[in-house]
Amino acid sequence: MTLKYASIEYEHREIEFRNKPQAMLLLSPKGTVPVLCVDGRVLDQSLDIMRWALEKADPDDWRGVDESISQAWVERNDGPFKVLLDQYKYPNRFPQLNQDDVLNGAIDLMLDPMDHLLRSSTYLLGNKISWVDVAIFPFIRQFAAVNPQRFEDMPLTSLKKWLQQHLESELFNAVMDKHPTWTD
Numbered sequence: 018m019t020l021k022y023a024s025i026e027y028e029h030r031e032i033e034f035r036n037k038p039q040a041m042l043l044l045s046p047k048g049t050v051p052v053l054c055v056d057g058r059v060l061d062q063s064l065d066i067m068r069w070a071l072e073k074a075d076p077d078d079w080r081g082v083d084e085s086i087s088q089a090w091v092e093r094n095d096g097p098f099k100v101l102l103d104q105y106k107y108p109n110r111f112p113q114l115n116q117d118d119v120l121n122g123a124i125d126l127m128l129d130p131m132d133h134l135l136r137s138s139t140y141l142l143g144n145k146i147s148w149v150d151v152a153i154f155p156f157i158r159q160f161a162a163v164n165p166q167r168f169e170d171m172p173l174t175s176l177k178k179w180l181q182q183h184l185e186s187e188l189f190n191a192v193m194d195k196h197p198t199w200t201d
């Protein structure tokens with residue numbers, strides 16, 4: 018989404034996790050996506066790719082928000098919330114965990130605090146979209162998709178509205194095209 022927003026042209030190589038191309042593993046042996054190879058550098062963390070793209074162009078000032086508040090939200094998302102999201106998505110991998118505890122943990126840690134913020138502003142850090150919304154939205158989308166009805170039934174009105182707005186956004190829909198699988 019950030020590459021598109023910054024009008025950066027790139028070659029999109031869709032890969033299969035079960036059959037990762039050697040060319041990708043040579044660049045980034047950890048084998049996760051996304052990987053961006055640019056100007057002789059390899060960026061293989063989503064946030065690094067976002068930062069790199071925003072340095073190139075940031076027409077709507079996505080970075081015009083408080084750095085330490087932004088960082089705190091993204092760290093909460095990528096750290097403890099991601100752990101809970103995986104536990105919620107793959108209950109079979111965590112048979113020792115009570116699913117209600119996992120769900121309540123995610124609500125208390127992330128969903129409720131986000132909903133609270135979004136009651137008084139359209140976006141997480143104000144009335145203007147920022148890189149933090151874009152960094153976190155895919156994770157909330159995944160969380161909602163695990164059990165859409167359960168998510169819909171949660172009294173998180175402002176969060177649901179925020180999610181819906183991102184799902185319907187031109188930017189998100191512009192990058193959701195299916196691509197053929199690339200192989201070496």
Ligand SMILES: N[C@@H](CCC(=O)N[C@@H](CS)C(=O)NCC(=O)O)C(=O)O
Pocket residue numbers: 034048049050051061062063064
């Ligand atoms: N911290 C990394 C995480 C990347 C990551 O875990 N990507 C997942 C897909 S969302 C992946 O590539 N998994 C590879 C696999 O499951 O084999 C980032 O933000 O780029």
